[in-house]
Amino acid sequence: MARRVPTLTGSLPSRWGMRGSEDLGNGLRAVFTLEQGFAPDSGVLGQGRTFGRQAFVGLAGSWGSITLGRQYTMLFWSLLDAEVMGPNVYGPGSLDSYIPNARADNAIAYRGTFNGLTLGATYSLGRDAVNLGPGPAGTNCAGENAADKEACRAWSVLAKYDAASWGAALAVDRLRGGPGAFAGLTASHLGDSRVSANGYVKLGATKLGGGVVRRNNDASPTPESDLWYVGVTHPVTPQFIVDAQLARLNIKDSANQATLLALRGSYLLSKRTLVYATAGRLANDGTLALSVSAGAPGSNPVAGDSQTGVMLGIRHVF
Template sequence: QSNVAVYGVLDSGIAYTTNTNAAGAGVTKIPTLTGSLPSRLGFRGTEDLGDGLQAIFTLETGLGVDTGNMGQNRLFGRQASVGLKGSYGQIALGRQVNMTFLATQKADVMGPNLFSISSIDLYLPNARSDNSIFYFGRFRNVSVGATYSLGRDSSAAGGPAGTNCAGEVAGNAKACRQVTGLLAYETEPYGVSASYDIMYGNAGAAGGLTSADNSDKRVTLNGYVKLGEARLGAGVIERSTRAATGLQQSDLYYCGISYPLQPLLTLDAQLARKDQKGSDADATLLVARLTYHLSKRTATYASLGRMQNSGASAIALDAGGTVGAGKTQNGLSLGLRHFF
């Protein structure tokens, strides 16, 4: 019906990565989590309520084209929300992306590519909160937003979207709560953005956050600038995890460029480095991607990537992949992306 738009992205390809285990074996696969973008099917709509006010809703399913499985361990794992939108901004309730998700949208030129900073911190493309109240407003060039979650992740299935922290615990105003905030100044030629994200734990929660006193905090700062046809972006994500086993801190730096070689051919390249504090478990990522646009909705792409792990670091080049500890992993990904 006219009230609902059915939309989505299907993005799949073939990837090869080296050194996926200690023995150094490579693997060829059709990736599950993403190609150049994660695949999805969504239903959304808006209704004009008068006076510039709109009712809005989104139901968005994540999916793996490789197997037909749903993503994020639930039916509408990418978004399930209903809200209102007006000149003051947008408020919504439900499961939805939080400010960490939105913060890097413009400065991270690779986005949630199979080889990208998402491989280093898989929370980034999964920065969503269950049971959340969402606000986002844009006032001329200034954007401000926040989410507050009463229980950040209802799934116990494991992985970044299954951290077993359902929250809404009687008599505990911290268990599994999550707060995120964003402030940005954005114009066409340049922009800067900062975000804050803190999530609390509870008994049984993943990532060592087994008490409401444990927390995982991310602060991001980034910016972009246009130089001619090129767009340059750079940023840092500072993470501080107060887990049951102690404090862990890391910085993730990234910078990149997006450049149209020809009208239909875009080159994106990114360099990133994760610095694990008080440890040599660091990692360096280098990735380049060529995208050929068959139309506005359809493109093919090829990515070349390299992840250097030092010490005990075992960060795979590809999101959801594996790598032998301390090994350097190279990879190639070819794919097809279609918006509908």
């Protein structure tokens, strides 16, 4: 058993940025977002670039929005309501590191909501221009290669419906490889696909959520896997909120499996500030060596071992 305390930025990734819009008349607006991730203990930039979380400009209206730049894929938007832990260090991202890093460079995106129904799509000509070592934040797949037009392209689609007390979402996310790309996707005929289906229901103040992400990775000798998760969030008092989630990664035709259990308590000191405590336990089977706190470098246990983590922190939103 391995025990460790993760680095800072655990409940939600630390970031700052700017959003703006200009009224162009007749219901049309120009919009932009610049969002930068950083490590608050050292000041180091996240995602290997200045505005690594989002950097886009576009137009918006009653019909939705069209934006261009570095932005989230539809897989990210599909998970926001049903996955109760969110981008917490002890979350499904510990079992699939792409989930909290589902972004694309050089992307055009559409998203619109109509009477509870949200539709969206992204298409990228070169999904990730940064070489950040083998890791999801910079995958060295810039694309836009005249010799191979399909290299490093990516697309995603979303259909999501939200009612007053329940909701459901379906998303598809597809990455293509390219020369020198990480994670084994070294050619454009190799791809990595994820299909996400999830839902949630509200029972008074309590919310139950769950879903599955089915993956097919051409670069893996065992390409097919399912990541299941189910969770609950409940306000014990208006100031004290408890979240719990169980997640399971099943890799088909393999002994490699992993199970993650996470529990979080948050206490609101004000509308913008809270303190939190989170505990997580991840059990690996086979040769898997996934870390309970995947956001912390060098934290992986011995293959097949279990790991427990405890995290205390404060979050301020401004």
